[in-house]
Amino acid sequence: VTPDAFIELILNFGTPYRLHAEGAPDMPRAILVGLQKKPLLFFCEGTVKLVATRFFAWGALPFLANQAHGFDNLPATLGREWDDLATRAESALGADDYDAAVSIVEDHLIGKLLAATVDLKQIRAAAQMLHLKKGQFRLAELAEHCNVSGRQLQRQFQDVVGVSPKALARAIRFEEIRKRLMFDPDQSLTDLAHEFGYTDQAHFIRDFKELADRTPGEFAREMRAIQDIFRDHNNVVFLQVPAAGRR
Incomplete structure (x- = not known):
């Protein structure tokens, strides 16, 4: 699981999976x-059946309170309420009816949202601007856009998103670069670095490697090899740009 700018609620109805580390326990449902x-590597033996909800970084708080822990790089367990939700949704998968399972999860989330009293207006405006600018925005400009001080914006981000505006901007920029290389691995890395605001190639490579465990050049070669495999076998590969919900 490569880092990106979203928070994901994942319910597993199949074979348990675990982090790929010695002695790691099975993940809860x-x-x-x-x-x-950092990237996360999971391991399982058997079939994993998942229903997942993807939130924008500012959108999880009304549903999950302070359980979106930010950059601790480990999945957070959610407790009995959410395990019970997984049990209810699993009943719909007896006939592989994923739509019914999704409806059960959606109904639960809507109920949580209606009971929430969190004002996300300023954080939403700031995060949407970061997405629009692909992570290239100075804190002072972002605070001015939201009509708050830089210190207030920092505090609100920590409270709602769990990370600083700079950390979210970095994740957004990385995700945009990764998507560009997925679809066009032959493009100039120097031009890409300049387009996304890097003043030197070393900084660009260091940032990308920290989040992907590989350099931009290595990632581009992997994407090129994958495209060659599908091209040689006359198959069609669909690379989907992830979309998030409106929250």
């Missing part, structure tokens, strides 16, 4: 994957 600073 319901987990929250917050904003990451």
